[in-house]
Amino acid sequence: MEFETRAIHEGQQPDPQTGAVIVPIYLTSTYEQQAIGQHKGYEYSRTGNPTRTALEEALGSIENGKFGLAFASGLAATTTVLSLLKNGDRIVAGDDLYGGTYRLLERVVKNWGVTTTYVDIDNLNDFETAIQPNTKLIWVETPTNPLLKIVDIAALANIARKHNILLVVDNTFASPYFQKPLDLGADIVVHSTTKYLGGHSDIIGGAVVTSNEQLYTELKFYQNAIGAVPSPFDSWLVLRGIKTLAVRMREHEKNALFLAKFLEKHPKVERIYYPGLASHEQYQLAKAQMSGFGGMISLELKGGFAEVERFASRTKLFLLAESLGGVESLLCYPAKMTHGSLPEAERLKRGIKDNLIRLSVGIEHPLDLQADLENALN
Structure with a gap:
């Protein structure tokens, strides 16, 4: 199916009980279990909620990814991705990036023992030169915030693969409609769904998309463990926005x-x-x-x-x-x-x-x- 069709239908089938065309807002924190250890796929809404599931399926589809995860903000999504790193790891990041990401890297992530090297985003050679044995991840935006520079995702993905490190692309400015980093070789895509995906300045949210099942399993664990997930209503609002993206x-x-x-x-x-x-x-x-x-x-x-x-x-x-x-x-x-x-x-x-x-x-x-x-x- 083409993008416009997937944005309207993926993860958003009519409700099987009522036939409701629009995904219901499941305003529940918990779910009845048939017996100890027996449930219908949902136990607690921090872990999973049907409205959020619909959103996550839609997010994965429109980014041409296999797995989507929704978060309470773009920075919550970023924090969850960076939770893949451990004490002693290093990040290489483009020097033109959102100020909130810089603040997170310098005033929070650095306290974990994870350091960041910033390089000239216009020079791919600088990325490779900055890679050290403990470098685990490259982080870029494209277009960048605020100078709207463009990073060659495919070329950078080749560098990342050569050194066996992850490439994460913040795709917020372009949106999945205009750019699909996973198709170009990125491992993980991050969004602030507050922006174009929501599209109406009425929610705060974030997203992570990947096609790597191992990464998804780790990220899903951190999503639940950290707990920065969107409410069912916010999930519904982003779903509504995606339909007209x-x-x-x-x-x-x-x-x-x-x-x-x-x-x-x-x-x-x-x-x-x-x-x-x-x-x-x-x-x-x-x-x-x-x-x-x-x-x-x-x-x-x-x-x-x-x-x-x-x-x-x-x-x-x-x-x-x-x-x-x-x-x-x-x-x-x-x-x-x-x-x-x-x-x-x-x-x-x-x-x-x-x-x-x-x-x-x-x-x-x-x-x-x-x-x-x-x-x-x-």
Whole structure:
């Protein structure tokens, strides 16, 4: 089946008892057992819940994976994956990544005795050079947050296999509709389902997908043992969002490309980051690796932070807010918001300047969005 069909039907068969077309919300914490040790597949909702099971089956399907796991947040999903590591292990990570991931690696995971080496995400050779005997995992985002760099997943997967280490790809910005890292050789895919998969800015959630049964068994154990699972209602909301993911992503991309072309020529824009522009350094790689370029744009304004403040105060449709991937357009200032946990020197070294703005382009009419940006810039 094609993506759109699987997004609507996988794991979401009509309820066998009532015929309900939509998966019910099973608001129960526990389940009656027929006798000691005899149950109908569910014992306790931290371990498993029918609504969550439906979501996990759908997540696996749309990423072309065999196994999906749902979590209470993107960082809960990330923490569970990193729980595969032990004291003395090492991670190699791309240097352009979500500030919350950096905070987790530096202020939590480091306390486990697991260290991280950050490398230039534009240089695959740096990844291989950084690998040491105790390196167990490579972690990348693509497109990256917030500079929208593109990583060659297939090439990086070859490096990971050569050294017998895991490759984990955060696919949040692209969504499974535009990119499938498992098909390109990644071992594990991570999502914040808060973003495009949920799509309506009304839930917090995360996901992990793999086709490796051994990894799934370990991750499933940690999911239950750590317990950071989504509620049945949140699981249902993500399922609802997945049904319209394809339709929404096409609109997000169409609007983003339209606005990126407008912003690229605007005299007050110093630089724009969008992989769908031919001027993007990795445009050809993005075309080859992705079926679409997504709905995220970052730009640097002339005039520094003062101009950023003025711009943010003048938009009406682009709301100044954390997060991304909802139907409404959002404006984020990474230096103080998503990447505020990075020390200033580290942030600047990674190219996140004081004049950088990140836009999550929604599915409003593109001319209205253009007028909003034009008014804010002028």
